Amino acid sequence: xxxxxxxxxxxxxxxxxxxxxxxxxxxxxxxxxxxxxxxxxxxxxxxxxxxxxxxxxxxxxxxxxxxxxxxxxxxxxxxxxxxxxxxxxxxxxxxxx
Numbered sequence: 001x002x003x004x005x006x007x008x009x010x011x012x013x014x015x016x017x018x019x020x021x022x023x024x025x026x027x028x029x030x031x032x033x034x035x036x037x038x039x040x041x042x043x044x045x046x047x048x049x050x051x052x053x054x055x056x057x058x059x060x061x062x063x064x065x066x067x068x069x070x071x072x073x074x075x076x077x078x079x080x081x082x083x084x085x086x087x088x089x090x091x092x093x094x095x096x097x
Contacts, residue, residue: 001031007041011049026052026066059085 008015021027022039027049029039048069055065064081067073 001040001042004029004039004041007045010043011046013049013053021049021052024062024066026062026069058082059089 002010004015004018008018011018018027018039018041022029027045030042030045031040032038033040051069052065055068056062060068060081068078068081
């Protein structure tokens, strides 16, 4: 088990961001100490965090990421979401010209 600060250093994600992801339900700590409220994470949670960061880098909102991570989303649904995002980005590029 890693304290939130250790997990933050390992993942290169700020403690503030980890707390926010916890608040949104994107990445819940593996354990929260009853008395102190300290959050503990495990190394097994790194892939989920990396997925969150990758989807965020692709331009998906945290709400969209939550849907993808917390529900059974088929590859077809994921492709559809990414196509919509691609069209949105292309539209912005067209407007900027």
